[in-house]
Amino acid sequence: MQSCVKTALGKVEMADIPTPTPGPGEIVLKTTLTTVCGSDIHFLDEIPNEILMFIYPSLAKRLPNLPGLPMGHEGVGIVHAVGEGVTRFQPGERVIASFDIGCGKCLQCHTGDHTICTGGGECLFGTQSEYYLVPFADINATQVPDDVSDEQALLATDIMSTGFAAIERAETQIGDSVAIFAQGPVGLCATAGARARGAGLIIAVESVPERIEASKKFGANVVINPQEKEPAAEIMSLTNGQGVDVAVEAVGLQATFEAASRAVRRGGTISSIGIYGILPQLSMPTNAPSFYHRRVVMTLGPAGFNRLNHMLDIIRYGKVDLSPLFTHRMKLSQTPEAYNFFREKRDGVLKIAITP
Ligand SMILES: [Zn+2]
Numbered sequence: 624m625q626s627c628v629k630t631a632l633g634k635v636e637m638a639d640i641p642t643p644t645p646g647p648g649e650i651v652l653k654t655t656l657t658t659v660c661g662s663d664i665h666f667l668d669e670i671p672n673e674i675l676m677f678i679y680p681s682l683a684k685r686l687p688n689l690p691g692l693p694m695g696h697e698g699v700g701i702v703h704a705v706g707e708g709v710t711r712f713q714p715g716e717r718v719i720a721s722f723d724i725g726c727g728k729c730l731q732c733h734t735g736d737h738t739i740c741t742g743g744g745e746c747l748f749g750t751q752s753e754y755y756l757v758p759f760a761d762i763n764a765t766q767v768p769d770d771v772s773d774e775q776a777l778l779a780t781d782i783m784s785t786g787f788a789a790i791e792r793a794e795t796q797i798g799d800s801v802a803i804f805a806q807g808p809v810g811l812c813a814t815a816g817a818r819a820r821g822a823g824l825i826i827a828v829e830s831v832p833e834r835i836e837a838s839k840k841f842g843a844n845v846v847i848n849p850q851e852k853e854p855a856a857e858i859m860s861l862t863n864g865q866g867v868d869v870a871v872e873a874v875g876l877q878a879t880f881e882a883a884s885r886a887v888r889r890g891g892t893i894s895s896i897g898i899y900g901i902l903p904q905l906s907m908p909t910n911a912p913s914f915y916h917r918r919v920v921m922t923l924g925p926a927g928f929n930r931l932n933h934m935l936d937i938i939r940y941g942k943v944d945l946s947p948l949f950t951h952r953m954k955l956s957q958t959p960e961a962y963n964f965f966r967e968k969r970d971g972v973l974k975i976a977i978t979p
């Protein structure tokens with residue numbers, strides 16, 4: 624089968640690799656839609672395959688026999704093969720799986736947070752292929768209802784869950800003011816999540832024109848362009864000098880984390896969903912009002928079938944439609960090109976719908 628594989632740091636290419644066969648508890652999906660995500664860029668440009676094999680033990684089993692690491696963790700597919708012991712899936716069903724894979728058995732999975740699984744959980748790899756494997760399928764995958772499109776369903780696997788979680792984990796209340804720093808694909812999902820949650824004033828911070836436009840469409844009342852105005856000062860003046868109840872960091876930079884820290888009110892919450900990549904440490908301002916007066920929460924995208932079902936339900940019944948995030952379309956064979964396109968943020972790109 625054709626697969627987009629990472630052969631070296633910063634380098635992806637299409638390769639012909641064996642179609643995966645499901646082991647116990649696993650299913651194999653025939654891809655109908657996939658995409659490139661910001662996390663793929665971190666995996667590609669910053670983390671050597673040797674280290675990924677160390678972090679994700681199942682890769683250590685598969686990778687030595689492949690020309691490279693099968694890339695991609697956001698996808699939709701049709702069940703092609705079902706491994707021994709799987710009870711919830713039949714061939715032919717349309718299915719999504721969480722990008723973060725929990726074992727479903729360890730202490731952390733039992734707390735409900737599969738993203739910190741210590742029982743063999745890992746990240747999904749290989750959705751940018753004609754077929755991909757889903758480990759612990761009964762825990763991490765779910766059927767997609769007919770009235771949800773592939774594009775809507777794909778977003779539920781990662782960035783919608785992540786963006787919405789930024790708002791939920793901050794315990795955002797109805798009418799709260801929320802500022803979201805950066806309106807990339809995940810930041811836009813946080814904006815839509817804040818609106819869906821019933822926030823009051825939603826302030827987005829963004830400078831790219833296409834993203835400013837999208838931000839308003841997804842629920843922002845005010846967009847501050849940091850190239851024109853100092854965001855924290857502007858947020859203070861929009862909130863009677865108090866600061867917002869919740870400030871979301873959605874890019875993964877020290878500067879935006881600090882700006883979010885300054886923009887939040889005393890007693891408010893800084894909610895961090897940015898991936899700081901190889902940043903070795905993150906520091907926060909301690910000058911008054913200091914970190915003693917704020918709450919800091921962080922999250923990776925909540926995972927597992929119950930979470931996926933919640934995302935699908937808010938798409939179906941809550942009338943949340945994030946599919947306008949797909950600004951471009953490409954074929955699977957063009958995936959290496961899609962990486963460059965996405966990395967360089969060409970042509971106002973947010974998400975690229977990649978089909979076989
Ligand atoms: Zn992702």
Ligand SMILES: [Zn+2]
Nearest residue numbers: 726729732740
């Ligand atoms: Zn686990």
